[in-house]
Amino acid sequence: xxxxxxxxxxxxxxxxxxxxxxxxxxxxxxxxxxxxxxxxxxxxxxxxxxxxxxxxxxxxxxxxxxxxxxxxxxxxxxxxxxxxxxxxxxxxxxxxxxxxxxxxxxxxxxxxxxxxxxxxxxxxx
Amino acid sequence: xxxxxxxxxxxxxxxxxxxxxxxxxxxxxxxxxxxxxxxxxxxxxxxxxxxxxxxxxxxxxxxxxxxxxxxxxxxxxxxxxxxxxxxxxxxxxxxxxxxxxxxxxxxxxxxxxxxxxxxxxxxxxxxxxxxxxxxxxxxxxxxxxxxxxxxxxxxxxxxxxxxxxxxxxxxxxxxxxxxxxxxxxxxxxxxxxxxxxxxxxxxxxxxxxxxxxxxxxxxxxxxxxxxxxxxxxxxxxxxxxxxxxxxxxxxxxxxxxxxxxxxxxxxxxxxxxxxxxxx
Numbered sequence: 001x002x003x004x005x006x007x008x009x010x011x012x013x014x015x016x017x018x019x020x021x022x023x024x025x026x027x028x029x030x031x032x033x034x035x036x037x038x039x040x041x042x043x044x045x046x047x048x049x050x051x052x053x054x055x056x057x058x059x060x061x062x063x064x065x066x067x068x069x070x071x072x073x074x075x076x077x078x079x080x081x082x083x084x085x086x087x088x089x090x091x092x093x094x095x096x097x098x099x100x101x102x103x104x105x106x107x108x109x110x111x112x113x114x115x116x117x118x119x120x121x122x123x124x125x
Numbered sequence: 126x127x128x129x130x131x132x133x134x135x136x137x138x139x140x141x142x143x144x145x146x147x148x149x150x151x152x153x154x155x156x157x158x159x160x161x162x163x164x165x166x167x168x169x170x171x172x173x174x175x176x177x178x179x180x181x182x183x184x185x186x187x188x189x190x191x192x193x194x195x196x197x198x199x200x201x202x203x204x205x206x207x208x209x210x211x212x213x214x215x216x217x218x219x220x221x222x223x224x225x226x227x228x229x230x231x232x233x234x235x236x237x238x239x240x241x242x243x244x245x246x247x248x249x250x251x252x253x254x255x256x257x258x259x260x261x262x263x264x265x266x267x268x269x270x271x272x273x274x275x276x277x278x279x280x281x282x283x284x285x286x287x288x289x290x291x292x293x294x295x296x297x298x299x300x301x302x303x304x305x306x307x308x309x310x311x312x313x314x315x316x317x318x319x320x321x322x323x324x325x326x327x328x329x330x331x332x333x334x335x336x337x338x339x340x341x342x343x344x345x346x347x348x349x350x351x352x353x354x355x356x357x358x359x360x361x362x363x364x365x366x367x368x369x370x371x372x373x374x375x376x377x378x379x380x381x382x383x384x385x386x387x388x389x390x391x392x393x394x395x396x397x398x399x400x401x402x403x404x
Contacts, residue, residue, distance in 0.1 A: 003268050003277055005191045012195065016185035023178070024363050027356040034353065035129060042128045050351050056342045059350075077356040081174060084359055085341065087181045088334040095199055106263065110199050114335070117206040121213075121339040 008098040012091045019087030026080030034073035056085065056122040089118060127161045129357050136175060136361020143176075143362065144183035144369030145376070146385055147329035148307035151176055152392070154358060163354065170349035171358050173341045178359040180334030182366030183373075187327035190374060191269045194324055197282060197314075198331045200263055201292045205310065205332060208296020209339040216301050229400030232298055232309075233393050239312030240389045243382060246315070250274075250378050254319035256281040269324060273377045282318045291317055300340040307333055308392055311385060322378035322385070330366075 035041055054062070063078040095111040139153040151172035158168035187193040219225055246252065256266070265282040291313035299306025310329045314320040320328065344350055373381070 003191045003270050005189065006195070009188050009191065009193075009195055013185050013189035016181045016188065020178070020181045020185055020363055020367075024360060027360045031129060031353075031357050031360065041130065050348055054346065056345050059345050074352060077352045081352060081355055081359065084174065084177055084181070085338055088177060088338050092199075092202075092335070095195075107196065107199060110203055114199060114202045114206055117203070117210065118335065118339050121206070121210045122342045 008095065011094055011098065015091045015094055016087060019083055019090070023080045023084035023087070026076055026083065028080075030073045030075075030077030030080060033076065037073060055124075060086070089122075092118065127158070127163070132354075132357045133361045136358045137365040137368075139175070140179045140182065140362030140365025140367075141369040141372075142365075143179045143307075144330055144366035145326065145373050145381070146307070146388060147311050147326035147333070148388065152307075152388075154362075158354075166344075166347070166349045167351055167354065170341075170344035170347075171351065171354045173337045173344060174350070174355040175358040175362040176337040177334040177341070178363040179366040180330055180332075180337070182363045183370045184327070184331040184334070186367075186370035187330060187373075190327075191267065192324060192327035192374065193331040194265075194267045194282075194320070194328045195331070196263070196267070197265050197318070197320070198328050200265070200285060201288065201310070201314075201328075202332055202335050204289045204292035205296035205299070205306075205336045206339045208293040208298075209300035209306075209336045210296075211293075212297035212300025213340040213343040214300075215297070219301070225403040226400045228301070229396045229403060233396035233400065235294070236308060236312070236389055236393045236396065239308075239316055240386060240393065242316045243312065243389075244386060247382060247386070248379065251278065251280065251321055252315070252319040254281050254283050256283045259285050260318075265318070267324065271323075272374050278321065280319075280321055280324065282320055284317050284319075288313050288317045296336055296339075299336050306336055308385075308389060312389075315382075322381040323373060323376070326373060326381055326385075 060082050063082050066075045067079050092111055092115050096108060096115060099107040099111055135157055142153060154172045154175055155168045159165055184193055188195060219228055260283045263285055265285060266280065268277055268279040271278045295306050295309030295313060298309050307329050310332060311325050314325040315322060
């Protein structure tokens with residue numbers, strides 16, 4: 001038994017679900033491969049696993065490029081983490097679109113502002 | 126160093142508790158990681174990624190059930206997102222001027238205030254709210270099906286103008302400390318806006334991922350993100366949060382608030398301790 005929720009809520013719930021499922025599958029595959037390939041079951045925090053040199057979008061673009069090159073545990077994990085982090089971002093975009101279609105300009109403004117702030121945070125910081 | 130399996134297990138626990146209480150789980154994750162020798166910056170960075178996992182995992186259920194108030198969340202994100210970026214940017218500066226102790230005391234004082242205010246409301250299942258003009262204008266209200274009460278609860282929220290700065294402060298705390306942001310958000314929503322405890326937990330879970338994302342880029346740029354640490358933690362907190370999201374709807378608002386009050390005490394002690402030991 002539950003109350004009737006808006007189309008936006010159903011959409012956002014769906015986006016979160018897909019993001020979570022995809023990232024969970026990729027991260028699990030990556031970690032499993034990591035354990036099998038290295039025979040290592042502890043986290044060694046070596047420099048190879050550290051992402052360096054750039055903001056989140058640099059991380060995203062280098063991840064997408066790398067996954068085309070090889071399906072290494074690191075690249076699979078990176079893709080999982082990238083999808084995970086993009087999930088909340090995508091649901092804000094969904095908010096902007098939904099309120100735009102509804103012509104609810106107050107909330108179009110609010111969601112657009114959030115989107116602008118997050119984008120600034122991801123690009124500039 | 127920590128074993129993968131062990132990291133998974135305590136991340137599941139962190140995600141479970143986090144999703145029920147509206148705390149990202151960093152409160153549990155960061156100290157354990159530090160205890161096992163992970164440098165604090167790396168621990169906070171990995172926790173940030175884990176928070177996003179807890180948030181999305183739990184909120185995927187809460188939003189569908191109408192337990193997260195999406196409208197209120199978007200409104201408050203305008204403040205928490207800015208706060209998170211300001212907080213993350215200020216961290217270096219605060220260390221530079223040796224104001225960490227002061228910062229921790231300010232946060233502790235705020236949490237102590239909310240402990241007192243929420244303590245008074247301890248036995249009330251639902252708050253009584255007179256909605257003000259701005260809240261009406263923003264249509265800040267909602268309804269959810271309450272399983273323990275076996276009925277639909279319609280609620281209204283109030284004072285968004287006052288909640289805004291509070292949410293900004295919560296964002297600063299999250300961006301700066303990497304922990305405690307959830308406790309601030311819950312306090313603001315319940316004390317100022319009159320949100321029912323369960324809705325507050327669920328809405329905070331929803332917002333949390335966004336606040337963490339806003340601050341997370343700093344950690345990427347600084348090279349603090351280790352994927353072999355972040356990925357197992359994210360797996361664990363996701364699984365934990367999916368489990369927790371099945372539990373919360375069955376609890377009463379009173380139970381949720383009582384457990385939250387205990388966590389508040391732990392947080393206050395933690396902050397005062399950090400203030401006393403800060404350089």
